[in-house]
Amino acid sequence: xxxxxxxxxxxxxxxxxxxxxxxxxxxxxxxxxxxxxxxxxxxxxxxxxxxxxxxxxxxxxxxxxxxxxxxxxxxxxxxxxxxxxxxxxxxxxxxxxxxxxxxxxxxxxxxxxxxxxxxxxxxxxxxxxxxxxxxxxxxxxxxxxxxxxxxxxxxxxxxxxxxxxxxxxxxxxxxxxxxxxxxxxxxxxxxxxxxxxxxxxxxxxxxxxxxxxxxxxxxxxxxxxxxxxxxxxxxxxxxxxxxxxxxxxxxxxxxxxxxxxxxxxxxxxxxxxxxxxxxxxxxxxxxxxxxxxxxxxxxxxxxxxxxxxxxxxxxxxxxxxxxxxxxxxxxxxxxxxxxxxxxxxx
Numbered sequence: 001x002x003x004x005x006x007x008x009x010x011x012x013x014x015x016x017x018x019x020x021x022x023x024x025x026x027x028x029x030x031x032x033x034x035x036x037x038x039x040x041x042x043x044x045x046x047x048x049x050x051x052x053x054x055x056x057x058x059x060x061x062x063x064x065x066x067x068x069x070x071x072x073x074x075x076x077x078x079x080x081x082x083x084x085x086x087x088x089x090x091x092x093x094x095x096x097x098x099x100x101x102x103x104x105x106x107x108x109x110x111x112x113x114x115x116x117x118x119x120x121x122x123x124x125x126x127x128x129x130x131x132x133x134x135x136x137x138x139x140x141x142x143x144x145x146x147x148x149x150x151x152x153x154x155x156x157x158x159x160x161x162x163x164x165x166x167x168x169x170x171x172x173x174x175x176x177x178x179x180x181x182x183x184x185x186x187x188x189x190x191x192x193x194x195x196x197x198x199x200x201x202x203x204x205x206x207x208x209x210x211x212x213x214x215x216x217x218x219x220x221x222x223x224x225x226x227x228x229x230x231x232x233x234x235x236x237x238x239x240x241x242x243x244x245x246x247x248x249x250x251x252x253x254x255x256x257x258x259x260x261x262x263x264x265x266x267x268x269x270x271x272x273x274x275x276x277x278x279x280x281x282x283x284x285x286x287x288x289x290x291x292x293x294x295x296x297x298x299x300x301x302x303x304x305x306x307x308x309x310x311x312x313x314x315x316x317x318x319x320x321x322x323x324x325x326x327x328x329x330x331x332x333x334x335x336x337x338x339x340x341x342x343x344x345x346x
Contacts, residue, residue, distance in 0.1 A: 043080075282299075
């Protein structure tokens, strides 16, 4: 996607457009480094933004501030206020830090050359993390579980790329490596009493080979609203040279018994992130082929797109638990002059 710098009237257009739709810009920053990579929240007075190569930004209910310190987390997950995990780059180990009882505790996984890909915390004694570690044959997939006393390495039938849970007893995971996965197949895993098991998913009809190459299905995110409702979202794409061509959106829904594909399939669209809206629906970060990202709201069977400006890429999306308030991070700008945005709703 091409980017342009939004200055003067262009930035005003962005802000006005967001406000008209209920979304507004809460913070902007010009930064050649420290891009806003993700956002999360545990309550109205606690939110954070992960920044590339820089410490977190923290929301205290009134303003966004630098978190201070020297730690540079690249992955954060939280089970609620005062209960969170941060993962920090370290060549010697997987540097995991647990916020519990008002203090940070170091609980590293002593495996050299390890990098976390996804993590999920549901309580003080329950955290899952998946990632890559350096093995005898190069980088290998791995997963660990925090039990409250220590980390235990666990076996999974497929590499895990994302987690979701509505409770400690309702835990899901994605295995979706896009065009790199065997057979270009995306999969959903479920945590059972016997461990992680692959869940049956509907057969996804893919277009035949064309000038654009082989099509593949990719699931970017999974969200669990309850034991009888969960969603896995992504898109169907082609690879043309070094470019990915998005063909149509892919949305799977769990109804308590089976995963089914919804008929909602907008063309040249892929959903990159999905989070609860606080009222039984979803907000989704939406990537569109050769166009700016938008935010999509799904409620009561209706899908509504909200434009948030020109040449914008959404990088993170989060609901404030117990409310309808949302946070989003985005980026716009041209090479060497990236502009970072924090958006809020309503």
